[in-house]
């Protein structure tokens with residue numbers, strides 16, 4: 001059996017802007033999806049889940065029909081389809097899949113599955129792929145399951161570095177690890193509302209993306225990268241387009257400011273930027289929910305320097321930021337204020353190595369079948 005694994009991520013700042021090709025600042029986390037596999041003698045791909053999902057098995061062809069929406073097997077098919085489009089159909093695998101990333105929490109469990117399964121298929125067939133090549137196929141691969149998302153999740157899952165956040169640029173693609181000050185700490189806290197991306201939430205997500213795109217066109221720009229003037233929002237007549245535009249342009253500014261604060265070790269400024277980001281997601285883009293709003297308020301009340309929803313929103317997790325020596329106190333405060341004493345929904349997250357670094361030395365995807 002061979003093994004590959006890919007981490008989830010928390011996005012520190014830069015929400016709902018990766019699909020507009022603007023830079024973002026996530027970090028890969030310790031929680032991961034792991035795929036153990038044997039190479040098949042033919043083109044059949046089979047996977048059992050150790051986490052309770054039904055086994056899936058399908059023929060690897062150039063045009064794979066999806067399972068019904070919401071089926072976990074679609075991420076396996078998305079991986080096979082993405083590899084086939086670029087490298088053709090090869091030998092399948094018999095795989096065992098397991099993970100410890102809370103699902104539907106905004107921590108990219110689905111992208112981690114897509115990344116891990118893609119790496120497994122590549123490794124099974126001795127195909128070496130670079131980060132750049134993988135970034136050409138994976139975000140599109142995700143669209144196989146219906147989300148018109150960006151490339152943040154795949155880039156951080158692949159290229160994360162221990163102890164670092166990852167500044168990710170998409171136009172053109174490149175990444176820059178930024179060391180997180182050693183005395184900074186992060187918690188991930190679940191809002192107790194699941195963010196189910198495969199259902200109605202997917203429509204909401206796509207609607208924000210398209211409204212942001214229409215706003216850009218209405219103002220006569222080709223790329224968000226060319227826009228920094230937030231006051232242009234007032235020229236838009238459609239309220240949704242106006243709110244999306246303002247969020248996107250101000251969030252891009254916050255990413256730049258947050259990187260500056262991180263490099264300067266200015267924890268207070270970093271926390272303020274996270275809080276401002278949550279406000280924009282709540283009031284501007286309107287992708288928060290009452291649970292996430294209350295959770296972030298409780299975190300600040302408990303002594304956090306910053307707290308914001310992370311990921312697509314509509315439920316899922318918040319990222320809570322504090323100095324490391326304050327983290328236990330903040331966690332206890334949250335447990336008391338938000339969770340009524342139950343500590344099982346809040347956990348520490350540490351900046352961890354991505355899938356490529358985990359297989360460092362050689363290449364995650366170039367070992368032999």
Ligand code: NG1
Pocket residue numbers: 011014015016017018019105106107108109111142147148149150151152153197310311312313
């Ligand atoms: P989640 O749903 O948290 O994995 C989604 C998108 C990201 C990004 C964020 C919002 C996918 C796979 N992921 O993340 O690209 O747009 O929402 O910032 O579509």
